[in-house]
Each structure stands twice: as C-alpha cells, then as structure tokens.
Amino acid sequence: MKTELDEQAIDPGPDKIIAPGFTYTTVTEKIAGVVLKPIQTTPKQWWISLFLAFCAMQGLMAGAFWLLYKGTGVWGIMIPVGWGFAIVNFVWWIGIGHAGTLISAILLLLKQDWRTSINRFAEAMTLFAVAQAGMFPLLHMGRPWLGYWMGPYPNSMGLWPQPRSPLVWDVFAVSTYLTVSLIFWFIGLVPDLATMRDKAKHNWQKVTFGMFALGWRGSARHWARYQMAYLLLGGLATPLVVSVHTVVSFDFAVSMIPGWHTTIFPPYFVAGAIYSGFAMVLTLAIPTRKWFHLEDLITMRHLDACAKLMLGVGLIVAYGYMMEAFMSWYSGNIYEMFMYKNRSTGPYAFFFWMLILCNILIPQSLWSAKVRQNIPRLFFVSIVVNIGMWLERFIIVITSLHRDFLPSSWGMYYPTMWDWAVLTGTIGFFLVLMVLFVRVLPSISIFEVREVLHHLAPHMLDDGKTSPSPAHGD
C-alpha cells in the first residue's frame, strides 16, 4: 500500500524554508509519520546504513576491549608523541558537536527562521558527537574506571585536582557541554513527544512517548515559561559553545611546544569546530532528507545556508593557517620557524598539503551556486571538509610533538590498527545513534515548524472567525 509519505517530496528551491501548502495538520502528519510508519516501510537505505554503521561500531568494541586488556601500548603513542589519535579524535568529535549548538542556540538568538528544520537534527548530532569525544580521554587513561579521580570530591588519598591546569578545565567544560546539550535537546523535544503520544497508534508507543512527554498539555502558562527557559538556555549555550573549544585549544596553547604555544588557537579552534560541524550537518542531512522524503521541509534554502556558513567559517580557518605561518616567521624564533618548515616539508608534509587542499582549496568551490545547490557536489565538499578537519587536528598534534626542541628526542608516530579500529568504531557508533534517532524520534521540531507556518501566513492574522482558515487540514 502506498501512502502519501512514500511519495517523492518536492524541494521548493533556495528561496523557501518550507514548501507551500503545509498546514498544522499535514506538517505534523509528515514529520510524525517518519517515526510512526510501520517498520516494513522503512527505506532500504536506512537498513543498509544501520547495518554498515553497526559493523563499523564493532571496531570500538574490539579496540576498547584490547586496549583495556593489554594497556595503552596497543596504540601507536610513544614518546615524543604521547598524544596520538586519542587527542586528534577527541578534538575532531568535539568540534563536530559545535555546529549543533551554533544552529540551535546562536541562530535562535539571531531569530534565523531557517534553523527550525535542522536544529533538532543538529542538536542530536552534537549530543552523539560529544559522547564519542568523551570516549577518547577516558580510553586514553588506560584505566577508565578511575575516571572519577578527575572530579573534585573528598577522598581518602587527600588529593584534589589541579584547577590551574587546562586539562582539568577540559573536564568541566566537556561535561558541562554534554549536560547542557542533553537538556537543551530534551526540553526541545518535550512538546513534540506530546504530539507523538497523541498521534501514536499502538499502546506501547503511547506509553513510551507519554512518559517522556512528562504530561505536556500545551497550556499557555506552560508555553510562556517554556519559551523563557528555552531562550535562556540558548543564551547560556552560546558562550558555552565558544568556551568549550577555547578550553580545548588551551590544552595546547598553554603548553610550551612550538606550534601549540600561540594566542590564535582559541578563535581558530572555535572556527574550525563550527566548520567541521556544518560539514557534518550536511553529510547527515542530505541522505536523511532523501530517505524520508523531507525535501519540502529541509529545503535547498537550508543546504545553501549551511554551505554559505561553511564557506565563511572556512575562510576564518584559512586566516588561522596564514597567521600560524606568519607568526612562525615573524617570531624570529628558530623552533617556531623550524616547526612550520617541518610541517610543510617534513615527513608528514603530504598530510599538511592534503589539509590545505581539503580545508582551503576545495571548499572555495562553494562560492558558486552551482556547487551549493547541487546535492552530489555539496555532499562531496562536506565529506572533504570532514576529512580536512580531521587532518588539521592530526597535523597540530603530531607534527608539533614529533620534532620539538632537541633533535636527540625526535621521533615518528605511526598509528596502529587499534588506533584505526577505535576511530572507525566511534564513527560507526555515532552513525548508529544518528540512524536510530531519525527513525524513532521526530527529527524536525514539529511545534517550531507550526510556528513558522503561523508567521508565514499573514492572512491568518485577520480575525479568522468567518474566513476559512488555511490552518485547517484538508
């Protein structure tokens, strides 16, 4: 049986944030329908993605098991490179999370109505990316069950963490970020969970959605407090997101290592984070809107806006690279100058030039609307930027450490298969969570789309007592 949902949706083009003709009823049907439709009608690509992501996730299982059994020596980390893949991947994942908060919080404060269709989705991405990020410092400890030692609590050893260290700042920053992202996402979901509760056909669905909907009934007083709380959360998350990657960059910038000890790191890390985050939003949104026929809600306008933001932030990142080069020359410091020479011509030069290609050169194609509004090309650029941002962290961590002040202590870093297994595994885990999310929860904020519909229909502002209302489902 073919339902309306199985039919192709039509993208209204780069001018509209939502296709014409939607009403409160149909928009609810459409978004809730993705979740509530019978399991047999789930698109084939969804199952394939879930299967592949699940297989990739086993890399994390195996990698974490072997690491805990043998110790951190199974990774390629060795003096002088004590921070290998674990830190590269940690920074990469945290950065990916940043676009979610940017979309949901900063664009909320800037009243950008195009954020509505993608904010839920991007917040989930944030949450799942931060969860992957957290895995790396924990595993890097080698004894993750002692992770609570990092927290300030009275203990029989009489020890306390050192709050002057950026590594301890990081513990607070990342755990705060995870908590705030979680509650922001959940609070945004509550009214939609109530919709799901009321629309669900099976009793178990009603009960499950009902429990998480907390008995939400849409009271005007509740909405007033809700909106205030949501706005304040957005206002709090905005400086938070900037602080998190700033603190992450302090892990590097506060040290003495050439290539790390620079004041440009905080803004340059934040820009890089947003850059990779938007790339990941595009990488995930493009297939999702196709599988579930959401082109009329996640329109070319959204993809185009993400692409433009990516281009803009990418230019800030490019400026950061130029400044690094300039400062290493301008400092007149032989170690700084050598660092840059080693980066661009040393043993890891191939990766450095790949980074320039991926992060600076290829994304310049986004100046052209022919790339921004062409789905396969845009998807390609988003993948390239994801890889580029990973390479950036690799270059920062590895090339700075492997040749520092004393040539006698130089060395090389080679990741082992277990490094790759854990990286692949977290990508798999992240994708499993995302793929499940788009199927079991409304991946677009339904109530906010209703608000957009209301604002887009000025004729509805007339006293609608007599005229037939466009809000009526037909």
Next chain:
Amino acid sequence: MTETFWDRHGLYGLMAQFETPEQVVSAAQRAYDAGYRKMDAYSPMPVEGLAEAIGFKRNWVSLVVLIGGLTGCVGGFGLLWWICVIAYPHNVGGRPFDSWPAFIPITFECTVLLAALSSVVGMLAMNKLPMPYHPVFNVTEFAQRASIDRFFLCIEANDPKFDRDKTKAFLLELNPEEVSEVDK
C-alpha cells in the same frame, strides 16, 4: 468548608475548541474581560499574547536562572579557592595559592551548568510537570488534537464566576467549533 455542587459531580470545567490561534487569543481576552480568572488556554505551539490574555503576568523563570547562575558562579569559584588555598595548597612556580585568573574557566562552566539546570528544573517545577494525569485529556478532541492542530480555552469550575449554563452560553458566543464539559 462546604462541598459545592460541582465538587460532587466532578466537573473540572468547560472547554471551547478553536481552529486558529487568533480565535483562541481573542476568546481568552474576552473571557478575561468577562471576569473569568481560573482558566487556561492550550495550543500546539507557543502563541504570542495567549498567556497574557488569560492573565499570566510574571514569568519567574529568569529569576530562577539568575539565582542558579549566581550559585554556580560563587559555588564554583569557592570550590576552587578552597581546594587551592585550604584543602590542598600546592606551590606552583612560586605563584600565590589563590591564583584567581586560573579559576575563571571552571567558574564560568559551573555558572553555565547551574543556570542551565535551574532553567529546566525551574520551568518544569513551576509548570508542575511531570504530571501523569490531568482532567483536560478526558475530552476526546483535546487528547487527539490539542498537540496537533486545535486551540482550546478551558474555564475551570473553581472559578468564582463559573456557572455551568451561563459559562457554556458565554463560550458558545465566542464562535468555537465545539464546547465540551471536562470531567474530573
């Protein structure tokens, strides 16, 4: 205190159903002007002016968040100061124990954390959520559509001006799609 007629008969209130947000706002306004106070409006998305129309005046959420944020700020800084100066004084390169600039990042994170948690907990607590049971869901149309595409105004039976017949007649004047009795 004597039990009223409606307590015995378990009527929670009378509920009118509307098609558009504008209708429910003007209905709420008229009900307020007619002297009703114990009432609530329900909508599937936030509607501007609706809370004000039913007489919602002071939004305390921001105050709760301010208190939460200040608590986090003072608590976070106090914790770090106590660790570094009292509990575990640690001489790092001859710098003072109370090296406050180094405490700022964690103080900031604690401020944001407590402010964010208090905004959510405060909002839910003031809304008396989670609430497993509420009489308005006894109206079938409400349970099916209030979170989707219909707007409701419910005048509650404990309003001093409430009278089953007069209030019903009043609600019918507002051109609703339907007026239903809400059982307790």
